[in-house]
Amino acid sequence: MDQADEALRRAMARALELARRGPAHGPNPRVGCVLLSADGRTLGEGWHRGAGTPHAEVMALDDARERGADVRGATAVVTLEPCDHTGRTGPCSRALIDAGVARVAIAVEDPNPVASGGAARLRDAGVDVLTGIAADEGRLVLGPWWHAVARGRPFVTLKLATSLDGRVAAADGSSRWITSQESRQDAHALRAEVDAIAVGAGTVQVDDPALTARDADGALAAHQPLRVVVGRRPVPPSARLRGEGGELVHVSTHDPREVLALLHEREVRHLLVEGGPTLAAAFLRAGVVDEVRAYVAPVLLGAGLPAVSDLGIESIDGALRLEPREVRRLGPDVLVVSRLGPPRTDHSTGPSGTAPLIRTASEEI
Incomplete structure (x- = not known):
């Protein structure tokens, strides 16, 4: 592993640590972001504090500006694919593009069809995108949110x-x-x-x-x-x-x-x-x-x-x-x-294969 790869993995570990600072509850995921210079220095950090607050990428960009750092040509290390939609806040994919970020490393691709597409947007803009960096750890930090969004x-x-x-x-x-x-x-x-x-x-x-x-x-x-x-x-x-x-x-x-x-x-x-x-x-x-x-x-x-x-x-x-x-x-x-294991596809029977699933849901509920 060369120094660049080692710096990238250390930055992802730090981004995951930052993500854990976010609330476990709420409609939005826990996300962390670290901005790295070409020589592996940290330019800015951020994490998502909850619905309605700046996303991790925007917070990291703001942090870099406060430090007086130039993020043009930098690498954004993010625990979840940057969003590509406008909700309570703007799309993070465009914020990274506008800031001149040259590369984005992502742990987990966004399973939410409403917010996904950030990686494609970044690639179309000429940004180098890496995915699957510490993916298992990323899904662990996302916790129930990832399962809920993936399963609907x-x-x-x-x-x-x-x-x-x-x-x-x-x-x-x-x-x-x-x-x-x-x-x-x-x-x-x-x-x-x-x-x-x-x-x-x-x-x-x-x-x-x-x-x-x-x-x-x-x-x-x-x-x-x-x-x-x-x-x-x-x-x-x-x-x-x-x-x-x-x-x-x-x-x-x-x-x-x-x-x-x-x-x-x-x-x-x-x-x-x-x-x-x-x-x-x-x-x-x-x-x-x-x-x-x-x-x-x-x-x-x-x-x-x-x-x-x-x-x-x-x-x-x-x-x-x-x-x-x-x-x-x-x-x-x-x-x-x-x-438990993944949901059964046959919803006509209970665990024994003979009883209707909701038969016990009586007036006691």
Whole structure:
């Protein structure tokens, strides 16, 4: 590897580090940009701070100007393909062209058909474009946003908080608290990163959740996700969901795909499904769960409400097999983060191949 390639890879690593400073939530991706001179010096840096703010490339150009640096002939190292459309801000592809940048190195090509085309625009203007530099790391930083835009629906995380024998409540219905304070704090941190949280209408009736994101001191986090209630039962006027926190959205359906379509229209990129068991089963049977975060406490109940209702699985051969990605200790509990495989193309049957996908989506949702 020559010095130029090494400088390029170091700059991409720095751009990815900058991208991580951006918010995990919101309709826009995390993006970082580093401008390099011909001899490998950093001329400017930038990252995207969220919807409506300057994009990473424009921020890097502004940073270079503030430093008094000349970017003509420079290389722009960007974690995501520069956009080529005018939304809340102008197209980054044209900003780079107008600035006289000679080369652009890109980690990940933009899967969004509305914003993509920046690489082609740059090439047409005579700019040398390299793609696929640290692509895996780039997609990892983009996280749920990349999956949501590529698939045309929100990335879905199913959260479970259970006893060791898979119960979310005791026989008398009590459930506070099965998991530890450490697990609850981690779950609140997750809420502060997602765009929306969904629960079933039955859970609203029984548990009256607030669905807010709070810090370790119990104060409301700066970002509050949409609070989504799924099902035909009305939300009681006195429900805590009508109090402080994110906007309340009631989706009067039992079909997870209708929920995701509505949220996609609202530019929700990451949906956290929190319960109850019927809603969890409906999303699993519909084949739209991408990730499961299971908080498991060393508690045995022996009876009570299961974490997931009937999935229509009649034998072990039909079991949903997940791929563990992370196992972490949280106080006395264990967090297991797993991913499911790609969505099934046959949506007429459940995991066992015999049961309709939404059969368990009853009035309990």
